[in-house]
Amino acid sequence: MITVFYFLRRFTVSICRIRGVGLGFVADVVRRWAARHAPQMPLMIKDFRGDARFMCFLREHMGGQIFFRGSYSGDQLGIVERLLDASSVFVDVGANHGEFSITAARVAKNGKIIAFEPVVEYRERLLENIRINKFRNIQVVPVALGDQAGELPIYDQPGNFTDGTRNEGLPTLFSSESRHHAREVVPVKRLDDVLFELDVSRVDLIKLDIEGAEWMALRGAVNTLARYRPVLILEIGRETCRAAGYEPKAFVEWLSSLGYRIEKIVANGVTQPIEAAQLGDFQNVVAYPV
Secondary structure (H helix, E strand, O other): HHOOOOOOHHHHHHHOOOOOOOOOOHHHHHHHHHHOOOOOOOEEEEEEEEEEEEEEEEHHHHHHHHHHHHHHHHHHHHHHHHHOOOOEEEEEOOOOOOOHHHHHHHHHHOOOOEEEEOOOHHHHHHHHHHHOOOOOOOOEOOOOOOOOEEEEEEEEOOOOOOOOOEEOOOOOOOOOOOEEEHHHHEEEEEEHHHHHHOOOOOOOOOEEOOOOHHHHHOOHHHHHHHEEEEEEEEEEEEHHHHHHOOOHHHHHHHHHHHHEHHHHHHHHOOOEEEHHHHHHEEEEEEEEEE
């Protein structure tokens, strides 16, 4: 049965590489079928972003996307690969299983990747993906980021995602109607403090995908932003922002006040300028220092 999944993968990854013909839905049909029939154990791919290895849990939303499409966050990953060089320092906030960290580690071979993942189960999977690639340039930090040190419960969504799969990319520090299951209590630190403890003297790019906690994390990183002026890759969703007690518009205006220009990530990793008033219900953006 395992060989069937790999056979289907060769087909779905190939059609997803054909731009502009709308065949991605075929990969999604296969992915949803696989989520019901795949084993609980992960399957390894050996061609992630070129030649990296990645353990994919096919019953899980992101793992299935990576396996059958080649990536889950392809447009953002392309930007990471474009912005980093061999000596860059990349901070991955909300690293999960490691899609961004593994991608960055391939590029910044002589640099450093600092990956934050507070959820024990996901951190173990991240560490396994680091191990199978034999990367020595990734440091995993087992904390969530905020604007003050302490401990907080982290919540996730009980049950399956809307497409019937389990989505492990939804843990948040802010409870909501859809995410109210307290998974575990996690330590929280300020990014400024962690980077000082690690004696980091350079930060080129920070990616944050932490379901509404992005603003709180960046308020704990104001010294880092002022000193190193890193580029930021952010997920901004209206629902998660409101669960955290703010509007996306206010967040983007705050970033602008710090001297950042916001561009929305669109198809094929292209970015286009966007004003705070133009924000939709969900978007991935790049914030460039000006």
